[in-house]
Amino acid sequence: MDAPHLSFKPLEAPNSVPQLTRRNLLAKGACVLAGTALPLPSYLFSEEQQTPSAPIGPVMQTLSTYMAQAATRPLPPAIIEQAKDHILDTFAAMISGSQLPPGRAAIAFAQSYGGKPVASVATSVILCGPLEAALANGVLAHSDETDDSHSPSQSHPGCAVVPAALAVGEQFNISGSHFLRAVTLGYDIGPRFGVTLGGVNYQTETHRDPHATSEGFGAAAAAGCAASLDVRQMRLLLDYASQQSSGFTAWQRDTLHVEKAFVFAGMPARNGVTSALLVQAGWSGVDDVLSGPESFFAAYAPHANPQGLAKNLVGGLGEHYEITRTNIKKWCVGSPIQAPLDAVQLLLNQHSFTPDQVRHVTVKVATREATIVDNRALPDICLQHLVAVMLVQRTLTFRSAHDAALMKDSGILQQRAKVTLIGDEELEKRLPAREATVEILLNDGTVLTQHVDAVRGTAENPMSREEIIAKSRDLIEPVLGPASSKALISAVLQLEQLTDIHTLSRLLRSSS
Template identity: 45%
Template structure:
């Protein structure tokens, strides 16, 4: 949790009164004290407030990390199909599709780029809510930012707002309560992440922002059935494309003059009571301006499902410490939180199959982006031989709210010894953060095969200094084909 004078100077505005004009819409409740009003007031105020230095650095890290996911994802099947789809729609040339020679409407660009961002498991992850805020928030901000020619500083602040809106919505609803109703917490959060960024960049006033929140709330959706998606295509839509599209659409519809309900988080039939059996609405606004969820969101070290991050770190730590090889390992027991089993326990996709990824790491001693997505390796005889040694089990003791994605690996050696390692916080979490140089290196690995060495280096440098970029549209030649 980060505090600073600049951030705290935003807080008094939350309690300020605001009088609507006399010609207020009939749908207006004219209540300035509710959650909807306070959130809208904060979005309007925060879009022009400098971020604390530490938050600025982390936000740029997450933007770069998401660019890496978008660029690499543009060459994966979900991203390619999304690009093909929006190309068929046409649309005014307002914003660019990453990795392509295509400009289309802001809504279409947000949809395609977001699906690119979650074409695999490269994008970031907030461990408490289990939201994936970057893959919807950054593409939404990029589409509107490019179309409206906003500054890099405004872009960064909008992204920070999006992370807050996405994660706070789940905090208010209760992530486990959302999932208990068969809904996708990730899909639920993604629309609000995009809305937070888009409303800021559209420069909606307070009343318009309240309307946009309502348009976004009407579109909040997502079922937990995504766990059955074997191709990661619908999942890319559920986690990212749907939310980015919804958020940009909500902001631009209101920007065009549409009005709406201004108390969707407070009044009768409000979003919280519709989606949660025990909502905590105050969580939507608690410590706004002092707590920034972009600093609490983890950047993945490995391009695999988040529940696999800790097991991989633990296995590779043991491999280095005890010089493990396929020849001296008898069995490997991987312990994960119970809720992780349904996500990474037995998947046809290599990057979300814990057993396969651990076997691969044992054989190769590392996990590259290419290897984590190589379906052919799931049939490799050497890896299959090691996979037979690996079991993945649920450990209720790992259901720790303070460390919700920890993992334990126990290895029994052929000489009878058993060694184990517990990774409570994998690299990339706020407790075990990656440096700017490490984030740069990850992004370079993801982007160079698509953009080439020179453009990748230039794009990384520009994003590292994003607050000094005069116009986000100037980045276009660096991320398009």
């Protein structure tokens, strides 16, 4: 199959193979995982073993070349600014997540199994190995429903990509610009794998979780870029990322969100870092895991159209950035509740009524989405509860969305009893677009209706920089304080000026 024409210049001819010697392996710190000067296996230095055993397919050639160039390729100014927004949003999710059960468990784990003191764990004084840091910060970032999401791929890129890039970035002392490029590459590569597999349909048909797979490739790409892997190493990186792709939907049975945070973020972040560091340490592997009879797609998408695979994976690389299709949540709640809250807020802004004047509220969302948020035990993923809170308080903050005590408040319960959730088949057909219709019936018979087809924070209705900063402050200040919050936000917005990523990571950590 032919790869689409791209505008960037390949780093190497298709048949050339970067030479791997004992000298440059040692120079690159090949024993970084072990942390000790262990002798490397002799087969790693055999030129015969370095030669690909089969031809490299055009998709792998294009993809690995693009990935290897990312560390030094300048980004368009608009993409740089969007990357900053998503990094800040992810940091805010990590920091606020430290106050929730999954985040507390992640910090305790990192403290117990610290590894070499190289990388930071947000909101703590912990310095640990990059694998442990990536896992812990990933879980922190998805301790809640606060992080970003990419609807076409059914993935949450930031919660795995940013922790992976940060952990490896600290390992190799990269600059702020390098970090921006690593993160942007992760957003580009991970969602492309998710879309190629089929997104929500892949989950329905296989019971595998597209989040874990997509985010694992994204984290690997970000980590590989932070480690400055070359073209052949990027091919091997994708091999190890493929072997570690995992996760299935049994996490839904864990009502405390801990396993979900691991599957969506901690595991793929750790796996991505593992892939990058193994390859950087000189491990051998398969040069093209994307083609041939025993390939990633033979295992995960055996009936996929080869031309479709090529288009989804490499079409438009360097021209269309997936970070531009990634949503930032306005509300720190489950994704299916975003549109209903937008609708309720619009109605509150447009009409003058009190909760006591409301007789009944009907909320319609896609049938599949309704099952996720219908009368759940956790406040931030319970639609009926959050609509009631919005009616009473006329807004919703991170704190009020997570206040378990409000679920027993008599005033909130009175309003919650008025809310009916309906799974709508017409809205089901419009997935992955998450639309909603809210109808409020007042005591005097007045019917107020609002339909939302573009949730605030999506690519179709993006949040402003000011809104993103305001959301971040709401999440960061209660944990780190106003001064540290201001310093962190300022550093993120000036990432290109940082010569060492440790300047940024220190601002994420607690001072006590």
